[in-house]
Amino acid sequence: MTASESARSVVRHSQLVKVRPERRDEYLALHAAVWPQVEATLTASNFTNYTIFIHDDLLISYFEYAGDDYAADLERIAADPVTRKWWTHTDPCQTPVDGAPEGAIWVDAREVWHLT
């Protein structure tokens, strides 16, 4: 581990959502070219090392939150008009997994173990 890595203090997240089968191609096409402002807003909001994976109709995200006020950063993302426009494209592609809270799209999984 380098000095710069050891200085990182992040909270790891993995989230789940299902893609609607009839919208799968549309979702993949959107994510082959995510809008630069959407990515810039995530970066400005302390979301780092963010990856989305797919298996069958399950979407799996992993990201590291490097800020110190997650709720405020979520609000910052939701206040960005370009991100809100992006969501009008992605939301119709997605449907919650079982166990998601009412109104949620992505649901957080819980960390069990971590190897640095």
Add this chain to the structure above:
Amino acid sequence: MTASESARSVVRHSQLVKVRPERRDEYLALHAAVWPQVEATLTASNFTNYTIFIHDDLLISYFEYAGDDYAADLERIAADPVTRKWWTHTDPCQTPVDGAPEGAIWVDAREVWHLT
């Protein structure tokens, strides 16, 4: 991005498997204290930033492979007698997700998008 991070060349993986509900507590207890030799073997085999998450009966892993011969490193892990012993505890807790190849336990999801 720091110079040390830009120098990293990793392949990101996310894998899925289900925990058998009757073995869930056993699985979580094992992962609250993973054997040091199991972790050391992963590290020696170029597995980094490895995390396992859980949602309902789904286990989700994320790791970054930093070596240059993934097949050889998988063989190195499978050749470690302590890891093989560990697997005699963990394998009975797990059952493959739909779509897993014959004989596989964890199945690889496919990367859709990444934000550095």
